[in-house]
Amino acid sequence: MDFVTPKNIPSPYTGVPCPPKLFERDYGDRIITEAWWYCVTTGQFITKGIVKEEIKENPSKPKL
Numbered sequence: 001m002d003f004v005t006p007k008n009i010p011s012p013y014t015g016v017p018c019p020p021k022l023f024e025r026d027y028g029d030r031i032i033t034e035a036w037w038y039c040v041t042t043g044q045f046i047t048k049g050i051v052k053e054e055i056k057e058n059p060s061k062p063k064l
Contacts, residue, residue, distance in 0.1 A: 004035055004049030011039040018046060030055050
């Protein structure tokens, strides 16, 4: 998946500007924030991408 900027994009179906829906997914060792775009008028999926990726710190591991 590509890195994206979460901004409004025009729908390829109707041309109406569509805002992204942001989701945070926990993969155990990292947290990934994804943006998904759906057409506001038709509800059809347009595209998705990664907004940011964060590495989780292990609290049981001492910092050096």
